[in-house]
Amino acid sequence: xxxxxxxxxxxxxxxxxxxxxxxxxxxxxxxxxxxxxxxxxxxxxxxxxxxxxxxxxxxxxxxxxxxxxxxxxxxxxxxxxxxxxxxxxxxxxxxxxxxxxxxxxxxxxxxxxxxxxxxxxxxxxxxxxxxxxxxxxxxxxxxxxxxxxxxxxxxxxxxxxxxxxxxxxxxxxxxxxxxxxxxxxxxxxxxxxxxxxxxxxxxxxxxxxxxxxxxxxxxxxxxxxxxxxxxxxxxxxxxxxxxxxxxxxxxxxxxxxxxxxxxxxxxxxxxxxxxxxxxxxxxxxxxxxxxxxxxxxxxxxxxxxxxxxxxxxxxxxxxxxxxxxxxxxxxxxxxxxxxxxxxxxxxxxxxxxxxxxxxxxxxxxxxxxxxxxxxxxxxxxxxxxxxxxxxxxxxxxxxxxxxxxxxxxxxxxxxxxxxxxxxxxxxxxxxxxxxxxxxxxxxxxxxxxxxxxxxxxxxxxxxxxxxxxxxxxxxxxxxxxxxxxxxxxxxxxxxxxxxxxxxxxxxxxxxxxxxxxxxxxxxxxxxxxxxxxxxxxxxxxxxxxxxxxxxxxxxxxxxxxxxxxxxxxxxxxxxxxxxxxxxxxxxxxxxxxxxxxxxxxxxxxxxxxxxxxxxxxxxxxxxxxxxxxxxxxxxxxxxxxxxxxxxxxxxxxxxxxxxxxxxxxxxxxxxxxxxxxxxxxxxxxxxxxxxxxxxxxxxxxxxxxxxxxxxxxxxxxxxxxxxxxxxxxxxxxxxxxxxxxxxxxxxxxxxxxxxxxxxxxxxx
Numbered sequence: 001x002x003x004x005x006x007x008x009x010x011x012x013x014x015x016x017x018x019x020x021x022x023x024x025x026x027x028x029x030x031x032x033x034x035x036x037x038x039x040x041x042x043x044x045x046x047x048x049x050x051x052x053x054x055x056x057x058x059x060x061x062x063x064x065x066x067x068x069x070x071x072x073x074x075x076x077x078x079x080x081x082x083x084x085x086x087x088x089x090x091x092x093x094x095x096x097x098x099x100x101x102x103x104x105x106x107x108x109x110x111x112x113x114x115x116x117x118x119x120x121x122x123x124x125x126x127x128x129x130x131x132x133x134x135x136x137x138x139x140x141x142x143x144x145x146x147x148x149x150x151x152x153x154x155x156x157x158x159x160x161x162x163x164x165x166x167x168x169x170x171x172x173x174x175x176x177x178x179x180x181x182x183x184x185x186x187x188x189x190x191x192x193x194x195x196x197x198x199x200x201x202x203x204x205x206x207x208x209x210x211x212x213x214x215x216x217x218x219x220x221x222x223x224x225x226x227x228x229x230x231x232x233x234x235x236x237x238x239x240x241x242x243x244x245x246x247x248x249x250x251x252x253x254x255x256x257x258x259x260x261x262x263x264x265x266x267x268x269x270x271x272x273x274x275x276x277x278x279x280x281x282x283x284x285x286x287x288x289x290x291x292x293x294x295x296x297x298x299x300x301x302x303x304x305x306x307x308x309x310x311x312x313x314x315x316x317x318x319x320x321x322x323x324x325x326x327x328x329x330x331x332x333x334x335x336x337x338x339x340x341x342x343x344x345x346x347x348x349x350x351x352x353x354x355x356x357x358x359x360x361x362x363x364x365x366x367x368x369x370x371x372x373x374x375x376x377x378x379x380x381x382x383x384x385x386x387x388x389x390x391x392x393x394x395x396x397x398x399x400x401x402x403x404x405x406x407x408x409x410x411x412x413x414x415x416x417x418x419x420x421x422x423x424x425x426x427x428x429x430x431x432x433x434x435x436x437x438x439x440x441x442x443x444x445x446x447x448x449x450x451x452x453x454x455x456x457x458x459x460x461x462x463x464x465x466x467x468x469x470x471x472x473x474x475x476x477x478x479x480x481x482x483x484x485x486x487x488x489x490x491x492x493x494x495x496x497x498x499x500x501x502x503x504x505x506x507x508x509x510x511x512x513x514x515x516x517x518x519x520x521x522x523x524x525x526x527x528x529x530x531x532x533x534x535x536x537x538x539x540x541x542x543x544x545x546x547x548x549x550x551x552x553x554x555x556x557x558x559x560x561x562x563x564x565x566x567x568x569x570x571x572x573x574x575x576x577x578x579x580x581x582x583x584x585x586x587x588x589x590x591x592x593x594x595x596x597x598x599x600x601x602x603x604x605x606x607x608x609x610x611x612x613x614x615x616x617x618x619x620x621x622x623x624x625x626x627x628x629x630x631x632x633x634x635x636x637x638x639x640x641x642x643x644x645x646x647x648x649x650x651x652x653x654x655x656x657x658x659x660x661x662x663x664x665x666x667x668x669x670x671x672x673x674x675x676x677x678x679x680x681x682x683x684x685x686x687x688x689x690x691x692x693x694x695x696x697x698x699x700x701x702x703x704x705x706x707x708x709x710x711x712x713x714x715x716x717x718x719x720x721x722x723x724x725x726x727x728x729x730x731x732x733x734x735x736x737x738x739x740x741x742x743x744x745x746x747x748x749x750x751x752x753x754x755x756x757x758x759x760x761x762x763x764x
Contacts, residue, residue: 132178146162186228194239376420440538
């Protein structure tokens with residue numbers, strides 16, 4: 001019947017459901033048996049089995065809306081079941097599984113990626129618990145998917161999860177990790193450049209824990225990844241978004257240097273397949289070099305405060321541990337250090353480049369010279385040429401601070417190490433100074449001509465400008481006296497004033513601004529700025545030669561003593577040899593001193609010709625090369641010849657240089673008579689006043705030589721000194737001149753000393 005039929009169908013459905021449940025349970029059990037039984041498969045079969053299981057898993061995960069994780073879960077399970085297999089088989093299995101995790105961990109569906117990373121974590125923890133035998137690299141393989149996911153997956157959630165998984169492994173299994181350290185540092189290296197604060201912070205915290213604690217406890221196990229650790233710290237330092245982390249990372253790199261210093265034996269004993277380095281060099285290749293190289297990368301990549309810290313730490317390490325470095329290590333090291341000055345690597349933008357030169361290059365220059373001095377015996381042969389080349393480079397750059405530092409460092413290197421120089425080293429030193437002198441003489445100051453437009457506009461100058469120009473004719477007047485009583489212009493006293501004045505044409509007037517921005521005007525300003533730097537270098541180099549030969553402040557002291565003696569009218573007419581043993585004078589040959597002298601006199605003659613060229617100075621002043629007055633090179637003119645005279649007179653009274661006395665006397669007679677003749681042509685009182693110290697020096701030195709020599713000098717200068725009496729001289733100069741004329745009377749037997757005393761008593 002119909003009813004009975006219905007009941008039958010219900011029963012059938014119920015029976016079928018029961019059978020279905022039973023069969024599905026049996027299927028699950030049977031399927032599980034397939035996976036648990038995978039342990040019985042041979043080496044090739046298990047690889048095939050895993051490969052197809054991964055293919056099924058990829059199909060299951062391909063659904064954008066309902067991905068299935070069944071096969072992925074089973075991959076984790078069979079990995080557990082087969083962990084007991086020999087390493088060779090495991091490597092082949094993991095090659096397939098690892099690649100699958102690479103893909104699944106980068107799945108666009110975050111849930112799938114999270115499941116994959118978590119599964120990977122569980123597996124990795126199991127593997128790490130087993131440890132790793134010596135010479136095996138399996139940890140490296142099974143941790144590699146974390147690296148891949150970190151590199152390819154941009155999801156902050158997944159990246160954060162990867163960092164947390166790795167941090168957990170480090171905190172719980174550090175003692176069992178061997179080859180896996182490389183992957184761990186690689187993951188943290190990728191995290192270091194992230195912009196997400198929590199990712200960077202956790203990665204850095206864990207890296208810090210490894211460097212401070214794990215390295216201290218398990219150093220031999222971590223030595224293979226020491227370079228990776230330093231590279232990772234360098235990456236943290238270069239993340240500009242977190243400056244505090246950057247500074248702390250540099251501190252940790254400094255701490256790494258301590259490990260290298262304390263455990264050199266660990267590096268010597270370390271061997272690996274890719275290691276064909278001699279045992280004694282391993283501590284350099286694996287330890288010191290990575291540290292110093294990464295610090296140089298920080299210097300080249302980071303903003304000012306971070307790179308300054310990096311530079312400081314790099315040189316601190318050299319100064320602290322350099323005594324353990326071999327000579328060829330230093331050569332490798334300075335190849336890196338000199339990259340700081342590489343023009344190709346300097347910032348493109350002009351303002352950044354200027355900042356880089358004024359700060360980093362400047363700092364590095366002084367630090368290199370300090371290290372050179374500290375390790376002179378080792379570095380002299382390999383580094384001095386490079387240092388001189390670098391100092392020469394510094395004065396060629398359009399950066400005043402760097403140019404000044406170049407000459408200052410040259411002075412420091414020579415004063416601190418000169419007594420250990422060989423004769424050929426002194427030759428190199430003198431040639432370096434000669435090269436700097438010759439290339440920084442600002443010849444364009446004399447050859448520059450204004451453009452036609454400027455010439456026309458100067459013809460239409462208003463009365464006010466004419467009046468201003470009239471005042472500027474007295475530009476060599478003393479604007480202010482320095483401590484040494486020498487006349488200096490505003491430019492030479494404070495070069496930055498002069499530098500600012502180069503741009504004085506750019507006023508608030510829009511017409512002026514338009515004119516100033518023309519290409520010719522800009523190139524002119526650039527030329528003027530470069531010429532100013534050359535003027536600065538010339539002055540600095542004159543001072544450097546004086547300081548090297550006689551030691552700093554000696555000449556200044558002598559000038560003060562000459563002035564004081566003239567004021568007391570108490571110049572000692574006996575021959576007197578100054579004891580200036582601190583200077584490098586006694587280490588220089590006469591030939592080398594003459595070479596320096598030629599430089600000084602060339603500089604003097606250039607300054608003299610510029611100062612005498614009133615028309616050219618006016619043209620430059622009108623074109624914008626001006627301060628409060630027309631430009632001049634007064635200080636260069638006087639200090640160069642003063643230094644030259646000191647050298648010549650010192651040689652003249654030095655018994656060890658008898659063979660050079662004839663040449664010295666001839667040079668002295670020429671230089672002094674030329675200087676006096678020039679002085680007589682000066683029309684400005686302030687220009688003459690600038691020569692006061694120079695004349696005092698010259699007359700005092702001549703008065704101290706013996707009678708025989710005095711005759712030769714006095715007969716040459718007598719007519720010139722008679723002319724000088726026409727000028728309005730300061731009392732001190734008159735007092736010395738009086739002594740000079742009185743001595744002429746005695747030496748040439750015109751009068752007797754007793755007559756002079758009688759005459760002077762009468763005057764009193």
